[in-house]
Amino acid sequence: MSDAAPGLNSEQLGAYFALMEVGSLLQYAVDEHLRAAGDLSYVQFQILARLVDAPGGRLRMTDLADGVVYSRSGLTYQAGLLDKRGLIARSPAPDDDRSVLVTVTDAGRDLVAHVLPGHVERVRQLLFDPMTGTDLAALSTVLGRVRDHMRATPPRSAKPRGGRNRAG
Amino acid sequence: MSDAAPGLNSEQLGAYFALMEVGSLLQYAVDEHLRAAGDLSYVQFQILARLVDAPGGRLRMTDLADGVVYSRSGLTYQAGLLDKRGLIARSPAPDDDRSVLVTVTDAGRDLVAHVLPGHVERVRQLLFDPMTGTDLAALSTVLGRVRDHMRATPPRSAKPRGGRNRAG
DNA sequence: TATTGTTATACTCTATAACTATA
DNA sequence: TATAGTTATAGAGTATAACAATA
Numbered sequence: 001m002s003d004a005a006p007g008l009n010s011e012q013l014g015a016y017f018a019l020m021e022v023g024s025l026l027q028y029a030v031d032e033h034l035r036a037a038g039d040l041s042y043v044q045f046q047i048l049a050r051l052v053d054a055p056g057g058r059l060r061m062t063d064l065a066d067g068v069v070y071s072r073s074g075l076t077y078q079a080g081l082l083d084k085r086g087l088i089a090r091s092p093a094p095d096d097d098r099s100v101l102v103t104v105t106d107a108g109r110d111l112v113a114h115v116l117p118g119h120v121e122r123v124r125q126l127l128f129d130p131m132t133g134t135d136l137a138a139l140s141t142v143l144g145r146v147r148d149h150m151r152a153t154p155p156r157s158a159k160p161r162g163g164r165n166r167a168g
Numbered sequence: 169m170s171d172a173a174p175g176l177n178s179e180q181l182g183a184y185f186a187l188m189e190v191g192s193l194l195q196y197a198v199d200e201h202l203r204a205a206g207d208l209s210y211v212q213f214q215i216l217a218r219l220v221d222a223p224g225g226r227l228r229m230t231d232l233a234d235g236v237v238y239s240r241s242g243l244t245y246q247a248g249l250l251d252k253r254g255l256i257a258r259s260p261a262p263d264d265d266r267s268v269l270v271t272v273t274d275a276g277r278d279l280v281a282h283v284l285p286g287h288v289e290r291v292r293q294l295l296f297d298p299m300t301g302t303d304l305a306a307l308s309t310v311l312g313r314v315r316d317h318m319r320a321t322p323p324r325s326a327k328p329r330g331g332r333n334r335a336g
Numbered sequence: 337t338a339t340t341g342t343t344a345t346a347c348t349c350t351a352t353a354a355c356t357a358t359a
Numbered sequence: 360t361a362t363a364g365t366t367a368t369a370g371a372g373t374a375t376a377a378c379a380a381t382a
Contacts, residue, residue: 007288008296011308016291018311021235023191025318028238041371061341067189070196074373076342098340098381120175123184128176130317131310138306140179142299143186149298150193209348229364239351244365246349266358266363339382348373359362 026126033122038115043069043078045119048087048112051104058103060093087111194294201290206283211237211246213287216255216280219272226271228261255279 008016027042034040040048046068051057065075079102082088087108093099104112128136176184195210202208208216214236219225229243237243247270250256255276261267272280296304 007285007292011304012292012296015304015308015311016295018308018315019191019295020195022311022314022318023187023195025315027188027191043372062339069373071374072341073343073375077372080342093340096340096382100341117175124175124180126318126321127184127187127314128180130313135310135313136179136183138303139310140183140186142303142307143183143190145298145303146190146295147186150190150294153294211349230362237350240364241352241366242350248365261363264359264363268364337382340380341378342380343376343378345375345377346373347375348371350369350371352368352370353366354368355364355366357363357365359360 022127026123029122029126030119033118034115037118038111040111040115041078044082045112045115047075047078047082048104048108051088051102052109052112056103057109058101060099060101062099064102082108190295194291197290197294198287201286202283205286206279208279208283209246212250213280213283215243215246215250216272216276219256219270220277220280224271225277226269229268229270232270250276 031042034042034045038045047064050064050068051059061072061075061079064079065072069075069078079088079090083090085107086105089103089105091101091103093101131139199210202210202213206213215232218232218236219227229240229247232247233240233243237246247256247258251258253275254273257271257273259269259271261269299307
């Protein structure tokens with residue numbers, strides 16, 4: 001879009017496109033590896049990874065849904081797949097009978113451990129090999145700020161009802 | 169993964185997660201806007217945007233496929249949708265009868281023009297509002313370097329045909 | 337009444353392979 | 360033989376809405 005970019009200067013536009021391309025290529029490469037190494041989609045890997053990191057290896061469905069998947073039914077679907085493979089187990093929550101506790105099984109932990117080195121290696125090769133130490137520090141600073149801002153800016157609840165931007 | 173990250177230090181790991189999260193949230197927000205404002209997916213918007221930027225508003229299917237979609241049949245599918253809506257037109261290439269030239273129609277240009285301000289506005293709000301001028305410069309430098317490196321590093325499973333592995 | 341989670345269902349998108357046609 | 364593109368088909372993933380159960 002060389003001409004019509006009313007709200008962004010060319011440096012911003014370039015950074016935006018670069019971010020999208022880098023994110024897309026990285027996601028693609030990582031996804032490909034996870035499938036080949038462990039027959040996992042990136043979403044499934046995220047679910048397992050969050051569980052491995054959680055105290056006791058367990059989280060409620062709702063907590064898991066926050067930040068991993070965009071709908072509850074989507075998480076139920078993914079959890080069903082992981083459950084069927086024996087990578088997680090679901091049990092009723094003792095303190096709230098509506099909730100379901102999801103726990104990583106040993107098999108789930110093993111799979112994450114098996115997949116992680118190659119995963120991390122791909123990230124290193126693609127993302128960090130071309131960076132200098134200064135690059136890394138700068139990137140951390142900027143992305144941290146942006147992430148905090150995005151988290152604080154309600155992304156999905158801000159649905160304009162009577163919309164200003166409708167297509168004719 | 170606080171424990172098992174053999175190949176990345178914690179700063180790198182944090183930067184990686186931040187990048188994925190920022191990219192994912194940005195993609196989601198932008199996609200949502202494009203659908204609401206113009207009933208376009210991000211892929212469709214990319215196709216139109218590339219055409220608008222191309223000399224004469226036209227590109228061959230193959231050139232379009234490079235960097236936009238992951239398979240040729242995927243592009244045929246998306247082009248079919250855009251064609252049906254009158255946003256692009258397809259015609260045989262005069263110099264090579266195997267090729268198909270894709271051209272943005274006036275309706276396609278209008279839709280891009282209609283959608284672009286809101287698109288850019290969302291990017292500005294989410295990505296650039298929390299940044300300082302130094303941040304932007306740093307981000308551009310790092311992402312530029314990383315993107316060049318990624319483009320120069322084709323995925324190992326480079327498939328003979330189709331696919332995603334082209335320098336852009 | 338609101339929240340948690342599942343299910344049923346429909347839809348979008350993507351990839352693979354077979355196919356046609358041209359270089 | 361290799362390339363350009365389409366089609367048929369199958370599969371993964373997602374969202375929406377209805378639903379049941381609990382708070």
